Amino acid sequence: MTENPAPQKAALAALYQNLGGEPGLRKILSDFYQRMGQDVMLGFFFQGKDLESIARNQGNFLMRAMGAAPSYSGQPPAQAHRSMAPILPGHFDRRLRILEDTLRAHGVAEADIRTWVGFEEAFRSAVQR
Numbered sequence: 457m458t459e460n461p462a463p464q465k466a467a468l469a470a471l472y473q474n475l476g477g478e479p480g481l482r483k484i485l486s487d488f489y490q491r492m493g494q495d496v497m498l499g500f501f502f503q504g505k506d507l508e509s510i511a512r513n514q515g516n517f518l519m520r521a522m523g524a525a526p527s528y529s530g531q532p533p534a535q536a537h538r539s540m541a542p543i544l545p546g547h548f549d550r551r552l553r554i555l556e557d558t559l560r561a562h563g564v565a566e567a568d569i570r571t572w573v574g575f576e577e578a579f580r581s582a583v584q585r
């Protein structure tokens with residue numbers, strides 16, 4: 457599968473604005489991680505883990521990417537997933553599907569959904585095994 461080019465910084469910044477900034481972003485991530493935690497394909501990755509804390513770290517990571525925070529001090533994606541079961545292509549695809557469903561449920565515009573999904577897709581080779 458060909459990977460999309462990483463979306464432009466401007467598109468990510470616009471996405472952040474359209475979400476309503478940090479409160480909007482955090483609300484969506486909280487829902488997204490709840491959905492992944494309950495998912496039949498992905499739930500086991502999150503077993504025994506603090507979903508809210510993972511959502512918070514992901515939010516910090518995204519805020520840096522969206523130009524809303526000067527830095528991100530957590531683990532980079534390539535490192536964060538090394539000590540868990542291998543993330544296979546089907547897992548990665550499933551995550552993107554759940555992300556799309558979550559964003560639609562929160563009324564995010566299709567163009568912004570493409571931007572967010574495109575951003576995640578750019579990390580496929582860093583995270584997937």
Ligand code: HEM
Pocket residue numbers: 498501502505510513514517530531532533536537540543547548551575576579580583
């Ligand atoms: C199916 C795909 C994925 C699964 C199953 C998954 C699962 C997880 C889990 C379980 C953790 C918690 C690790 C721990 O606390 O021990 C985590 C952390 C994290 N993930 Fe993912 N992840 C996936 C894809 C991604 C992608 C695509 C990105 C980036 C765009 C990402 C970014 C992060 C970040 C930034 C953290 C937090 C690191 C920290 O705590 O400092 N993940 N992920």
